[in-house]
Amino acid sequence: QKEVEQDPGPLSVPEGAIVSLNCTYSNSAFQYFMWYRQYSRKGPELLMYTYSSGNKEDGRFTAQVDKSSKYISLFIRDSQPSDSATYLCAMQRDDKIIFGKGTRLHILP
Amino acid sequence: NAGVTQTPKFQVLKTGQSMTLQCAQDMNHEYMSWYRQDPGMGLRLIHYSVGAGITDQGEVPNGYNVSRSTTEDFPLRLLSAAPSQTSVYFCASSYSGARNSPLHFGNGTRLTVT
Numbered sequence: 001q002k003e004v005e006q007d008p009g010p011l012s013v014p015e016g017a018i019v020s021l022n023c024t025y026s027n028s029a030f031q032y033f034m035w036y037r038q039y040s041r042k043g044p045e046l047l048m049y050t051y052s053s054g055n056k057e058d059g060r061f062t063a064q065v066d067k068s069s070k071y072i073s074l075f076i077r078d079s080q081p082s083d084s085a086t087y088l089c090a091m092q093r094d095d096k097i098i099f100g101k102g103t104r105l106h107i108l109p
Numbered sequence: 110n111a112g113v114t115q116t117p118k119f120q121v122l123k124t125g126q127s128m129t130l131q132c133a134q135d136m137n138h139e140y141m142s143w144y145r146q147d148p149g150m151g152l153r154l155i156h157y158s159v160g161a162g163i164t165d166q167g168e169v170p171n172g173y174n175v176s177r178s179t180t181e182d183f184p185l186r187l188l189s190a191a192p193s194q195t196s197v198y199f200c201a202s203s204y205s206g207a208r209n210s211p212l213h214f215g216n217g218t219r220l221t222v223t
Contacts, residue, residue, distance in 0.1 A: 006151070008149060034211060034212075041216075041217075042216055042217075043113075043199055043201075043214030043215050043216045043217055044152070044199070044212075044214050045214070046211040046212070046213075049211050088151065088152065090152075090212075095140070095157060095159050095165070096154060096157065096167060096168075097142070097154070097212060098154065098168070099144070099151050099152040099153075099154075100151055101149065101150060101151035102151050102152075
């Protein structure tokens, strides 16, 4: 079992819908949780990061962490075609940052 | 501000050849790392460094060497390239180790080994 599991999709939703992206993890040593967005042929860019269980909001994006269930989520409200990208969850333990496989998201106009 | 710069952008090697992928950052970041990205596999950590003179292995270190003689540079060496090393390679850096500090990525080097 990989330490970080993420459904690769693809996930297609209509414009304006709420998108939910999820990751699970198996190692309780993970302390720091991140979401990255990656456009085609580009490096990943940071969207959200958090340490603790609970919700963190930034504009249309909300990151949610449930350490008891070892489950993290990213919600995108009022999705736009420009949100079409691959979304990667990432988690830090010790000095290593481990990524999920990424979920390909398509927002349909 | 250039951020993280990777060179070359594209490279084709024959099996058995060696080469070095370059990575430089101008943000005075202590932490640097190398990932490879393959279809369906996500980003996998190859090697990382928490500061000049210190390196350590990640998830998939075999076939790769690194060194960190300066804060700015973190080259990745392929000693004898194999087709299994065909991938997109990303270098990333962050300010204070990996703790509490997000990674900044370069735009990748696309390597094909024939």
